[in-house]
Amino acid sequence: MKHTKGSGLSRRGFLTQTAAVGVASAIASPALSSGNRKLRYIAFINRDTVWGKPYDFLAAEVDRLSGGELEIEYVGGSDVIGGFDAPEAIANGVFDISHSANAYFAGAMPASIALASGDATLDELKASGAIEAYSDLLMQQRGVMLLGNPLSGVGYVFQVRGEPADISYFKGKKIRSIPLYDPILEALGAIPVTTSPAEAYTAMERGVVDGLGWPDIGLLDFKFYEQAKFVMLPDFYQLRTASLINPNAFNSLPEELQAVLLEASASADAMGAKWAKEKRDAEHEEMEAEGVEFVTLPEDQADSFVKLTEEKLWGNIAANSPDDAARLRPLFDGA
Structure with missing residues (x-):
């Protein structure tokens, strides 16, 4: 993992x-x-x-x-x-x-x-x-x-307001998203909200969203820690x-x-x-100094979550471009 x-x-x-x-x-x-x-x-x-x-x-x-x-x-x-x-x-x-x-x-x-x-x-x-x-x-x-x-070389994470000690945390939550995260959030019962990166902090500040999906790098640039004190692990995908x-x-x-x-x-x-x-490792240290907690899901949920992310990614591609999914997935899976 x-x-x-x-x-x-x-x-x-x-x-x-x-x-x-x-x-x-x-x-x-x-x-x-x-x-x-x-x-x-x-x-x-x-x-x-x-x-x-x-x-x-x-x-x-x-x-x-x-x-x-x-x-x-x-x-x-x-x-x-x-x-x-x-x-x-x-x-x-x-x-x-x-x-x-x-x-x-x-x-x-x-x-x-x-x-x-x-x-x-x-x-x-x-x-x-x-x-x-x-x-x-x-x-x-x-x-x-x-x-x-x-x-x-780094993954993606969800940074949220409340402690995501259990995957059920996401049910009903509004999460800043892009097409990459949408199917995952929908499967978790969350509501994806699309914004540009520049609008993400304002959406958090105004309560439009309860958290956001983001690569596990650059989280400090927008000071998301001022609005959301929890990062859920494990990370998923690859940036x-x-x-x-x-x-x-x-x-x-x-x-x-x-x-x-x-x-x-x-x-x-x-x-x-x-x-x-x-940069990711240095940012994690700085975020912890700002009071951010990195919360790891229970092992069984962590494994299921990572598998879910992959299935949702390829399911999304297959639904919109089946020939491309059939061509690409064996190559990515076999790497």
């Missing part, structure tokens, strides 16, 4: 290059074309939160590996465009790259939430073919390429955010810079996974 539409490079070719990132090192520097190029980057929440950190990793790695020939330019976060609207903006070329939560593009790609399934590492998902299949569906259904997974890139923006780069971008993204993803785990 865990602790806590474009032309050009094919999806298979894109992922093959990602796996062979070492090629980029041999190509880099003198072979790079002259002239600075920029890719415009947006985050789904503002930069002063944990969700802005992956930009720093990616921008630094791109600068290092390209020798300054390629720049990732931060344009903004939810102050510029809502997180739910960002994937469409990437597909339409309004921006070039976005850091996005997988559930935020579930409207056009119901199977997007599959990225949260299980607790396998990114390397294990790549080896099983899960990431390649997911990326292929993303291109087909959203018209964007999967550049990487900048944050991973795997997505870097989406417009295929035309990628294909417009010289091949040398394409290779650099792929290598930089893979490197930044590894940094992000390590950082996320360390």
